[in-house]
Amino acid sequence: MYRDYGPLRNIRKVLRENSLDASLYASWSRWSRKHDWKKRAEAYDDHAEKIRLLIQREEEEERRRAYQRMLSKVTRVVDERLDKLRAEELTANQTMDFLERSYELGTRVSGLEGEDKGKSGGQLEITFTDAFDGV
Secondary structure, three states: OOHHHHHHOOHHHHHHHOOOOOOHHHHHHHHHHHOOHHHHHHHHHHHHHHHHHHHHHHHHHHHHHHHHHHHHHHHHHHHHHHHHOOHHHOOHHHHHHHHHHHHHHHHHHHOOHHHHHHHHOOOOOOOOOHHHOOO
């Protein structure tokens, strides 16, 4: 019970919250000192945190792989559609939408999602001139 109370654990709290007799405090304190409960519980906390971080990294990596699979599919679809389209049929908005979406997915896949936002405010800015009308 003591171990499972996390970093803010203490014997009195464990006894109180489990409706155990307060007279157990003296014997639990002796056992705690004799068997180094505090150090052992902290080692358990460290171990549990390492496992939590490992699971988190694995989940992040799986998300990255999923983004890569999506990027491959989207890229194939876009390539096929672009091969069938003529440039003069695309509006500036459609072109910009393609560009923004590919940029967003590319930054997620590369793991730069959070890094780029701090550098550029998270926005891609492109200015179209008259020469791009109808593109």
